[in-house]
Amino acid sequence: KAGVTQTPRYLIKTRGQQVTLSCSPISGHRSVSWYQQTPGQGLQFLFEYFSETQRNKGNFPGRFSGRQFSNSRSEMNVSTLELGDSALYLCASSLEGLDVANEQFFGPGTRLTVL
Amino acid sequence: AQRVTQPEKLLSVFKGAPVELKCNYSYSGSPELFWYVQYSRQRLQLLLRHISRESIKGFTADLNKGETSFHLKKPFAQEEDSAMYYCALMEYGNKLVFGAGTILRVKS
Numbered sequence: 001k002a003g004v005t006q007t008p009r010y011l012i013k014t015r016g017q018q019v020t021l022s023c024s025p026i027s028g029h030r031s032v033s034w035y036q037q038t039p040g041q042g043l044q045f046l047f048e049y050f051s052e053t054q055r056n057k058g059n060f061p062g063r064f065s066g067r068q069f070s071n072s073r074s075e076m077n078v079s080t081l082e083l084g085d086s087a088l089y090l091c092a093s094s095l096e097g098l099d100v101a102n103e104q105f106f107g108p109g110t111r112l113t114v115l
Numbered sequence: 116a117q118r119v120t121q122p123e124k125l126l127s128v129f130k131g132a133p134v135e136l137k138c139n140y141s142y143s144g145s146p147e148l149f150w151y152v153q154y155s156r157q158r159l160q161l162l163l164r165h166i167s168r169e170s171i172k173g174f175t176a177d178l179n180k181g182e183t184s185f186h187l188k189k190p191f192a193q194e195e196d197s198a199m200y201y202c203a204l205m206e207y208g209n210k211l212v213f214g215a216g217t218i219l220r221v222k223s
Contacts, residue, residue, distance in 0.1 A: 031209050033209050033210070033211070042215045043201065043216075044213075048209050048210060050209075056206075056207065056209070056210045058210070090159065092209075094209055102209060103161050103164070104161070104209065104211065105160075105161075106158050106159040106160065108158050109158070
């Protein structure tokens with residue numbers, strides 16, 4: 001099976017712009033989660049989607065949003081970019097979300113740099 | 116709030132020496148705990164989870180509810196074990212709460 005893929009892998013934006021990141025989960029996985037990784041804050045949960053519905057959300061401002069499509073692919077959007085949004089954004093997919101012990105499979109990440 | 120604490124940023128050991136990566140957690144219910152590993156230039160991947168009680172690549176981790184710990188251990192470190200290790204706790208809805216991570220450096 002192909003692993004989780006994320007596009008683009010690298011992105012450079014300027015403050016005030018918006019950005020959309022894409023994640024394609026492993027075939028058959030219906031849950032997609034997003035994480036932000038920074039040197040200062042480590043890995044932080046952004047949100048999780050299951051069957052096109054946001055089921056859980058982390059403590060990030062409303063500028064961070066996401067969605068999931070019927071084929072389980074997911075996008076996240078960050079509007080009005082700030083310098084502090086520079087980070088590696090990781091996507092993870094897993095099987096049916098009813099079992100809380102499901103293994104999450106991570107993508108390679110999208111490196112976002114805000115200038 | 117749920118928290119995962121990894122007190123060591125860096126752990127440096129010699130090849131063949133025992134390894135223990137510490138992880139403590141705070142959680143109000145029955146925790147689901149994991150260890151994830153990230154090797155150089157590779158993606159984050161699951162190493163082991165407490166419910167499976169298995170040994171992966173010689174690593175084991177025991178959940179100690181009394182001490183709220185989930186330390187990762189290996190009796191004899193190998194150079195290929197050098198990586199970043201994250202302890203994580205799973206909340207509802209596939210939300211993982213990660214510790215800050217520990218870099219394990221195995222010297223020859």
